[in-house]
Amino acid sequence: MGLDLDSRxxxxxxxxxxxxxxxxxxxxxxxLPENYTYSFFETILKSFPKSFLVAEVNGKIAGYIMCRxxxxxxxxxxxxxxxxxxxxxxxxxxxxxxxxxxxxIMKNAMKILRDEYGCSEIFLEVRISNTxxxxxxxxxxxxxxxxxxxxxxxxEDAYLMARELTFLE
Ligand code: ACO
Ligand code: ZN
Numbered sequence: 001m002g003l004d005l006d007s008r009x010x011x012x013x014x015x016x017x018x019x020x021x022x023x024x025x026x027x028x029x030x031x032l033p034e035n036y037t038y039s040f041f042e043t044i045l046k047s048f049p050k051s052f053l054v055a056e057v058n059g060k061i062a063g064y065i066m067c068r069x070x071x072x073x074x075x076x077x078x079x080x081x082x083x084x085x086x087x088x089x090x091x092x093x094x095x096x097x098x099x100x101x102x103x104x105i106m107k108n109a110m111k112i113l114r115d116e117y118g119c120s121e122i123f124l125e126v127r128i129s130n131t132x133x134x135x136x137x138x139x140x141x142x143x144x145x146x147x148x149x150x151x152x153x154x155x156e157d158a159y160l161m162a163r164e165l166t167f168l169e
Contacts, residue, residue, distance in 0.1 A: 009099050011062065013108050016045060016052040023061040024054065031091035034152075044068060044088065050116045051085060051109050055092065055101045063092035063101045065109050069117045075145045075162040076121065085113035085165075087124035090133075102136055107168070110140075114165040123162035125151055137161050 016024065021041050029035055044066045045052050051067040067085045074080040087109070092101045113119040125148065126133050142161040151158035 010057065011096070011099070011101050011104070012056045013053055013105055014056060015050060016054045016064065016066075018042070018045065020054050020061055020064075021045065024064045024066075027061065027064060027091050027093055028089060030093065032089065033154075034089065036089075041066070048117070051112050053105050053108055053112075055096075055105055057096055062096035063090070063105055065090040065105045067109055067113060067122075069113070069119060072121075072123075074121060075123060075160075076164055082121055083117065083119045084121040084123055084162075085109070085117065085119045087122065090124075103140065106136070106140055110165055110168055114168065119165055121162055121164055123160060125158040125160055127152060128157045128159055134159065134161070 021038065025038065025041060048066075048068055051065070051069075053065050054061050055063040066088050068088055070084055070086050071081055072084045074082045075084075090102060090105065110122055113122055122142075123145075124137070124142075126137065128147070140163070142163045144159045145162050146160035148158045148160060150156075
């Protein structure tokens with residue numbers, strides 16, 4: 001009867017701070033086999049604070065993205081060195097999935113990487129079996145630019161996916 005406003009559908013994307021790191025580490029452990037030390041998260045936050053984002057739902061951290069800015073050979077223009085945002089890790093807790101958090105967090109990160117860090121491209125690696133993530137990236141305009149054999153500890157291949165940051169919606 002009447003409006004059923006599920007409060008889980010309201011989320012806020014904001015920059016991460018050191019107080020968020022334990023929650024971020026927990027989400028990383030719950031969601032992915034690739035885990036890192038506290039000091040690794042801390043170093044990324046200190047080095048690239050603007051593109052380390054969290055999604056908050058009712059005061060609880062539901063997802064994160066962390067990125068590193070690197071100089072790489074362009075994935076789109078031959079022999080050109082460019083600044084690119086490398087998505088090191090993105091994840092959303094299972095109970096908050098499929099409400100647009102990852103898409104929103106990625107769009108925010110892409111704008112920040114371009115406008116605050118001067119990146120012209122963004123790239124990441126993803127397991128070839130990770131259909132949800134691959135769909136997410138393709139929906140956001142990423143393309144598969146390479147396949148890296150045995151990239152993961154268990155031997156699975158990765159797709160290298162990338163997009164240019166010229167035109168953002
Ligand atoms: N099956 C198929 N497509 C999916 C799925 C799914 N289960 N989940 C998301 N998508 C695609 C869809 O195209 C979706 O759009 P739609 O809902 O309109 O169909 C689009 O992604 C956007 O979905 P969001 O709701 O924004 O994504 P969500 O917040 O659920 O997070 C994520 C997606 C991050 C992949 C989540 O499932 C997750 O945390 N998975 C485990 C961790 C992980 O795999 N992280 C990425 C590893 S690679 C890396 O970190 C660089
Ligand atoms: Zn990577």
